Amino acid sequence: MTQPLLSVRGLTKDFQVGTVFSRRRVRAVNDVSFDLPAGRITALVGESGSGKSTIARCLARLEQPSTGQVLLDGEDVLRTERRRASRAYRRKVQMVFQDPFGSLNPVHRIEHFLTRALVLHGHSATPEALRELITTVGLTEDMLQSYPHELSGGQRQRVSIARALAVEPRLILADEPTSMLDVSVRVGVLNLMRRLRDERNIAMLYITHDLGSARYLADTTMVMFAGELVEGGDALAVMDAPAHPYTRLLLSAVPDPERTGSYDPVERARLREAILNPTFCPYGDDGTCSRTDPVRHIVGEARWGSPRPEAGGGQPHWVRCHLRAPASDIARRVLKATDRPDGEATDATEKAETTAA
Numbered sequence: 001m002t003q004p005l006l007s008v009r010g011l012t013k014d015f016q017v018g019t020v021f022s023r024r025r026v027r028a029v030n031d032v033s034f035d036l037p038a039g040r041i042t043a044l045v046g047e048s049g050s051g052k053s054t055i056a057r058c059l060a061r062l063e064q065p066s067t068g069q070v071l072l073d074g075e076d077v078l079r080t081e082r083r084r085a086s087r088a089y090r091r092k093v094q095m096v097f098q099d100p101f102g103s104l105n106p107v108h109r110i111e112h113f114l115t116r117a118l119v120l121h122g123h124s125a126t127p128e129a130l131r132e133l134i135t136t137v138g139l140t141e142d143m144l145q146s147y148p149h150e151l152s153g154g155q156r157q158r159v160s161i162a163r164a165l166a167v168e169p170r171l172i173l174a175d176e177p178t179s180m181l182d183v184s185v186r187v188g189v190l191n192l193m194r195r196l197r198d199e200r201n202i203a204m205l206y207i208t209h210d211l212g213s214a215r216y217l218a219d220t221t222m223v224m225f226a227g228e229l230v231e232g233g234d235a236l237a238v239m240d241a242p243a244h245p246y247t248r249l250l251l252s253a254v255p256d257p258e259r260t261g262s263y264d265p266v267e268r269a270r271l272r273e274a275i276l277n278p279t280f281c282p283y284g285d286d287g288t289c290s291r292t293d294p295v296r297h298i299v300g301e302a303r304w305g306s307p308r309p310e311a312g313g314g315q316p317h318w319v320r321c322h323l324r325a326p327a328s329d330i331a332r333r334v335l336k337a338t339d340r341p342d343g344e345a346t347d348a349t350e351k352a353e354t355t356a357a
């Protein structure tokens, strides 16, 4: 089996919050492990506060993980570059942020951002290099002379992607890259990401809470809940046959006239109960499952998304044992934030609040 471009092993990130007198620890990410293969788009989906951005920021080395390993080409970068990322690391791993408005300084022309990125990483910013960059992302050469405010949101996000491409990265961490864009231009940015994967063999971590776009774009999907991964595998398998109650809860909130039970309040209450107070795991009959071991059950064979069956084997579809209840109190908050249909206070949420009180 070929070595993944980047592997994450047991990544945990704690934040200290509160004042000097009431310091407490928030565990944003708990014991997360996954691989990012070259030339594949891996979607990381989950609700707000589940820890998706923290993972991306740890991989971009904007945050220091509390524990765990990040292996790039098999090398443990947290050990070799303890304090901050080397330029060599940043050349390989680039991040594209959610806000194309905030990430480009309004006083500079587009040419400035691309020139700076090229020069910082040892490339010469020739007119040909600039032209190639801007046209690769579907913009025209004359836009090099534009200021950010003269471009649309979608065009600005393409500039952000061009800036990331300037260093010829092997991995792009895209944190909600389309969530601030109009629906009409989103698909253009998603198609650009897809093209970069296919033409340049770039690996991508695509962070989103939009399950539809994950289904459209990703080869592999991982579902994150309360700082932990609960399910993963071939993108279509995860979306079409979700195995964890949290994935089902997420999907039940996506309007779908063809699926019965879409946004059914009774079903949603049942799913919340199964997440917070699990009593049964349908995949746990092999005896390997316990409440303390974060065991993953395999529920489907390895394959890549069916639009690209020629790409060969991918990850098997796996689900975390249902009997492992979420470890942190973030779980309560995340579930509380999900809509409560008809104002119905679900038993599951109330019980969890009482337990934690």
Ligand SMILES: Nc1ncnc2c1ncn2[C@@H]1O[C@H](COP(=O)(O)OP(=O)(O)OP(=O)(O)O)[C@@H](O)[C@H]1O
Binding pocket: 015, 016, 017, 026, 027, 028, 046, 047, 048, 049, 050, 051, 052, 053, 054, 055, 209, 330
């Ligand atoms: N710098 C920080 N200090 C304290 N707590 C933080 C910090 N950054 C994140 N957190 C907490 O960590 C948890 C995960 O946050 P994170 O931003 O990673 O989630 P997310 O899934 O990306 O959410 P969103 O989609 O809203 O960005 C949240 O409870 C958040 O409040």
